[in-house]
Amino acid sequence: MNDKPLLQLKGIGKAFPGCIANDDIDLEIAPGEIHALLGENGAGKSTLVKIIYGVLRPDQGTLCWRGDDMTIDNPASARSLGIGMVFQHFSLFESMTTLENVALALPPQDLDELRGRLETTAQDYGLTLHPDRHVYDLSMGERQRIEIVRCLLQNPSLLILDEPTSVLTPQETEVLFATLRQLASEGRSILYISHKLEEVRSLCDRATILRGGKRVDDCNPAEETAQSLAEKMIGRRVESAKGHSGTATSEVRLKVADLSVRSDEPHGTDISDVSFSVHAGEILGIAGIAGNGQTELMNALSGETGAPQAGQIEILETDASRLGPMARRQLGAVFVPEERVGQAAVSDLTLVQNSFLTSAFRMGFVSRGIINWPGVSRYTEEILDKFDVKATGTDALASSLSGGNLQKFIMGREILQGPQLLVVSQPTWGVDAGAAAAIHEKIQQMISAGAGALVISQDLDEIFALSDRIAVISQGRLSAPRPTGEVTTEEVGLLMGASGPTADTDSHVHA
Amino acid sequence: MFTLEARATQSAYASWLSPLLALALTAVTGALIFLAMGKSPGIALYIYFIEPLTSWSGLSEVAVKAGPLILIGMGLSLGFRAGVWNIGAEGQFIAGALLGSAPAVYFFDSTNPLILPCMMLLGILGGMAWAAMPALLKTRFNANEILVSLMLVYVAELLLVHLVQGPWRNPQGWGFPGTRMFPDVALLPMFFPGYRVHLGTLIAVLIPFVAWFVLTRTRFGFQIRVFGSAPLAARHAGIGSSQMVWTTLLVGGGLAGLAGVMEAASTIGQLMPKISPGYGFTAIIVAFLGRLHPVGVLLAGTVIAVTYIGGESAQISAGLPKAVTGLFQGIILFYLLAFDLLTRYRLTRVKTRGNTA
Numbered sequence: 001m002n003d004k005p006l007l008q009l010k011g012i013g014k015a016f017p018g019c020i021a022n023d024d025i026d027l028e029i030a031p032g033e034i035h036a037l038l039g040e041n042g043a044g045k046s047t048l049v050k051i052i053y054g055v056l057r058p059d060q061g062t063l064c065w066r067g068d069d070m071t072i073d074n075p076a077s078a079r080s081l082g083i084g085m086v087f088q089h090f091s092l093f094e095s096m097t098t099l100e101n102v103a104l105a106l107p108p109q110d111l112d113e114l115r116g117r118l119e120t121t122a123q124d125y126g127l128t129l130h131p132d133r134h135v136y137d138l139s140m141g142e143r144q145r146i147e148i149v150r151c152l153l154q155n156p157s158l159l160i161l162d163e164p165t166s167v168l169t170p171q172e173t174e175v176l177f178a179t180l181r182q183l184a185s186e187g188r189s190i191l192y193i194s195h196k197l198e199e200v201r202s203l204c205d206r207a208t209i210l211r212g213g214k215r216v217d218d219c220n221p222a223e224e225t226a227q228s229l230a231e232k233m234i235g236r237r238v239e240s241a242k243g244h245s246g247t248a249t250s251e252v253r254l255k256v257a258d259l260s261v262r263s264d265e266p267h268g269t270d271i272s273d274v275s276f277s278v279h280a281g282e283i284l285g286i287a288g289i290a291g292n293g294q295t296e297l298m299n300a301l302s303g304e305t306g307a308p309q310a311g312q313i314e315i316l317e318t319d320a321s322r323l324g325p326m327a328r329r330q331l332g333a334v335f336v337p338e339e340r341v342g343q344a345a346v347s348d349l350t351l352v353q354n355s356f357l358t359s360a361f362r363m364g365f366v367s368r369g370i371i372n373w374p375g376v377s378r379y380t381e382e383i384l385d386k387f388d389v390k391a392t393g394t395d396a397l398a399s400s401l402s403g404g405n406l407q408k409f410i411m412g413r414e415i416l417q418g419p420q421l422l423v424v425s426q427p428t429w430g431v432d433a434g435a436a437a438a439i440h441e442k443i444q445q446m447i448s449a450g451a452g453a454l455v456i457s458q459d460l461d462e463i464f465a466l467s468d469r470i471a472v473i474s475q476g477r478l479s480a481p482r483p484t485g486e487v488t489t490e491e492v493g494l495l496m497g498a499s500g501p502t503a504d505t506d507s508h509v510h511a
Numbered sequence: 512m513f514t515l516e517a518r519a520t521q522s523a524y525a526s527w528l529s530p531l532l533a534l535a536l537t538a539v540t541g542a543l544i545f546l547a548m549g550k551s552p553g554i555a556l557y558i559y560f561i562e563p564l565t566s567w568s569g570l571s572e573v574a575v576k577a578g579p580l581i582l583i584g585m586g587l588s589l590g591f592r593a594g595v596w597n598i599g600a601e602g603q604f605i606a607g608a609l610l611g612s613a614p615a616v617y618f619f620d621s622t623n624p625l626i627l628p629c630m631m632l633l634g635i636l637g638g639m640a641w642a643a644m645p646a647l648l649k650t651r652f653n654a655n656e657i658l659v660s661l662m663l664v665y666v667a668e669l670l671l672v673h674l675v676q677g678p679w680r681n682p683q684g685w686g687f688p689g690t691r692m693f694p695d696v697a698l699l700p701m702f703f704p705g706y707r708v709h710l711g712t713l714i715a716v717l718i719p720f721v722a723w724f725v726l727t728r729t730r731f732g733f734q735i736r737v738f739g740s741a742p743l744a745a746r747h748a749g750i751g752s753s754q755m756v757w758t759t760l761l762v763g764g765g766l767a768g769l770a771g772v773m774e775a776a777s778t779i780g781q782l783m784p785k786i787s788p789g790y791g792f793t794a795i796i797v798a799f800l801g802r803l804h805p806v807g808v809l810l811a812g813t814v815i816a817v818t819y820i821g822g823e824s825a826q827i828s829a830g831l832p833k834a835v836t837g838l839f840q841g842i843i844l845f846y847l848l849a850f851d852l853l854t855r856y857r858l859t860r861v862k863t864r865g866n867t868a
Contacts (some may be wrong), residue, residue: 304746326749335747343743351738357737357748360730369729 004067006031006189007052007158013060014047021047022058023213029158032187034118036178036200038233039210040432041403045193048210049160052191053085054078056406085160089286090143092135094267099131110320121198122149132358136267139497140167140289148179159183160191165199166458167290170493177203195233196461197226211235234433244444247281248468253421254301254333255466261296261306269293274478276471278421278452283443284481285467286456287492293476293510294456295338301333301454303328308309316420329362334414338425338456340403344410347399351391352400355380355413362417379416387412388438404435411439422446427454440466446470460489472496515856528543529850530800530807534814537842544838550829558829559821559839573705573816575778578715579604579770579790581812584797585722585805590759592726592803593739597760599645599660601791602667603638607768608775609671610637612782614688614773615697616679624696630772634721638768639761641667646760650753656760664791670786679782690782699777711773715812718766719805726805735759742755767791788819789837796844799851815840 009027013020021044027337029035050056052063054072063070065081072078075085088373092101099115106114115131118469119281122129127145135143144164153160161180165173180190180203185494194200194447200207207221209232217232224232254277261271271293276283288294299305301313303325308477315331325335335358345354354375356365363379365372380394389409398406414422428436443466447453456473457463463470464484471481472495481496538560542552563569583600590597611634614626629801633671648654676688683691699709726732738745738755745751770790775782797815800809822836 087760302747303749324749324751325747331748339743339746343739343747345746346737346741348740353733357744360748366730369731371728371730371733373728 001238008064011061012058014058020213025215027208029189032184034190034204035182036204036207037193038207043210044213064091082157084156086147088162094136097132097134098146105150123154136450141172158189162193169496170489197229244447248279251280252277257312259312261300263296269476271296271476278454280450282407282468283453283466285463285470286473287463287472290458291495292473298337332420334417334419336414336424340406345398350382350395352377352394359417383412404431407431420451422453513858516859525854532848532850536846540842555829555864558826563817563820571708572820574712575707576819577812577816578623578712580794580797580815581715582770583767583794584808588798588803590763593735593755593759595756595759596657597656597660597763599664600794602664602792603641603764603767604771605667605671606641607634607771608639609773612775615693621692621694626697634768634772635765638764642760642764646757675782675784687712688784692781711777719809723805775794795827
């Protein structure tokens with residue numbers, strides 16, 4: 001390694017109205033280094049990266065590129081310096097092919113020549129790509145490869161990846177890591193943004209840890225333990241989740257038999273022949289990569305979409321297949337969908353109004369069509385209190401809550417209804433570690449008290465930490481649930497990628 | 512180059528400021544137009560906006576005109592809150608007047624006082640029936656309710672013309688189109704001799720308070736608000752979309768139909784080829800000017816009623832054309848929409864540097 005850092009940030013500061021996103025941050029990336037940027041949601045990682053990539057301008061501080069002070073005005077000038085970035089949310093056109101998407105990001109050029117370069121580059125780095133396949137037909141892993149190859153074609157010296165593994169199976173993650181190591185060995189630097197500690201430990205040479213907008217530490221992650229990294233990131237000891245004391249009984253809380261649902265979204269995933277049951281006193285976890293039918297399954301279970309045939313969905317041993325969401329709640333079930341804003345909660349209504357949204361009947365807040373608002377208000381106070389929701393009051397708008405607080409509020413609203421069955425999707429997505437632990441604990445308490453739960457999550461750590469049994473959804477099909485102690489992460493990973501578009505067959509091109 | 516950029520926050524205060532600013536700018540624009548026409552802007556504006564409010568008879572006329580506007584505007588605002596765009600209140604108004612007048616037309620010498628409540632009920636049903644057509648087509652075939660409800664306005668107008676020229680024409684009317692005059696028992700009672708304020712005006716003033724209660728205290732009102740602002744959340748909470756389309760259209764149609772029959776059974780006293788000076792369309796302006804809020808609709812209905820009465824007196828005393836009324840209503844809506852856009856977005860300059868990110 002050479003002495004002069006590739007990129008050096010000195011005293012970077014950036015404030016937004018009401019919050020200081022970056023406060024006096026220093027960062028140095030050496031050539032050929034894989035550098036982790038570690039921190040919880042809201043720690044200021046995204047802001048810092050946007051400053052490096054020219055999306056935002058810093059209020060204070062300097063940026064040195066190869067030893068020279070620079071101002072980076074926009075992403076185009078970042079790219080011309082040799083900085084490439086793969087965002088967490090891909091910027092691809094679904095109805096266009098891989099090649100067309102790559103061509104769009106580059107200066108105009110001959111498509112056949114580009115095809116050649118695309119194929120060589122992909123091959124050199126072990127990234128399988130088919131130039132003529134349409135993006136909507138591709139898995140998340142494949143889409144990510146397009147983004148990476150698109151960056152590589154511009155021959156970057158620094159590649160920034162934002163939470164790249166959140167959409168990958170463990171196997172795909174291994175392939176990605178091999179590619180990244182190869183890139184580093186060629187002298188390219190990588191800035192790797194993540195909050196997954198084990199990944200950072202195995203992949204990265206250095207780690208800069210941010211907390212509350214400040215740089216709190218700079219360390220060699222291989223010399224740290226996951227626990228010590230977590231403490232630096234969160235600022236205090238984290239208790240690992242305790243299990244629940246419930247034991248699965250023979251009492252069936254949710255039974256799904258041969259459920260098939262057609263998706264109502266243009267490129268959605270149809271559910272086919274899904275069967276499983278959830279018993280009292282247990283948590284069934286459903287793992288899977290985003291877009292494999294989780295949303296469709298969730299909406300079918302809550303009664304929001306589709307009209308399954310009689311007998312396909314039983315809640316507390318009553319056929320609920322033809323019932324609407326409120327009637328299913330009356331049977332004793334509550335539902336927390338993945339989409340918090342706009343589905344689980346309405347952002348321009350107050351917390352009191354949002355409490356009423358799903359608790360109207362279960363809590364008896366309506367009599368002869370008239371709403372008992374004082375009662376709803378007391379219920380809301382109870383939610384804020386018991387679930388430690390930070391809000392200015394019960395009349396605060398839902399939009400004024402942070403993501404983690406809103407999720408705690410929604411979980412509280414459902415769990416305090418005293419359900420016998422909880423169906424939840426992505427319970428801690430985008431939630432900071434403290435709130436995530438609190439949510440997990442509340443779910444465990446519910447199970448200890450005799451309820452059953454179905455947890456759908458893309459986060460394998462969460463699935464393994466919570467579930468008594470694990471099933472995997474892929475391409476709208478569900479694998480047979482197996483006890484958590486009897487499956488490994490690798491097996492689950494294989495199932496996550498199974499028979500999916502990840503299998504590199506050309507058989508269903510233009511399907 | 513300019514572009515519109517969404518504002519991060521928008522204050523409730525701005526949403527109430529924009530109708531006031533719109534009215535102020537309408538007055539300024541009106542003054543300029545009067546000036547261009549060679550009239551004194553001060554006198555013309557006085558005749559237009561102030562004079563109707565300076566006499567008891569002027570106030571009474573404003574109230575009589577405001578009644579239908581408030582009733583229809585209130586019904587429309589419930590639908591607009593839920594994102595159901597009923598543009599055909601004019602047709603529902605006429606349909607209500609038609610069905611509601613049937614007892615008075617067929618029992619023209621009746622002395623039974625029960626005929627009046629019966630007519631009101633039929634008026635509501637007539638408006639509902641007209642609104643049920645877009646509701647059915649929307650929920651069954653996903654047909655756009657804006658187009659269907661609008662086109663049904665013309666059907667209702669032609670049906671009215673057909674009836675008053677044909678089957679329902681007054682046999683003693685020397686061939687003029689129009690029904691017999693309604694019997695006295697079929698007319699809404701008036702309160703003060705010499706003034707046309709009637710029971711319907713009172714009902715129109717009370718309806719917004721009922722609507723306010725419904726919106727804030729009942730589950731139905733809550734559903735309307737959720738359905739309009741977050742359809743997915745509404746679905747999550749078990750609020751069926753066809754149920755909302757049906758109920759809001761029926762309520763809107765029913766109130767427009769009630770306004771229609773009350774108009775026929777009060778100031779007109781019969782059915783004629785034309786029974787509405789565009790109430791159903793003007794009520795759309797009322798709903799938005801009133802911010803879809805019950806009290807706002809009450810105030811906006813009164814303001815717009817002034818433009819009708821002011822337009823009439825401006826014709827008589829200032830020799831201005833009748834079109835001025837429509838012009839003013841159009842200018843109000845124009846400014847209102849412009850200010851609403853600016854409370855939600857900000858106008859920013861785009862640098863025209865080659866910045867193709």
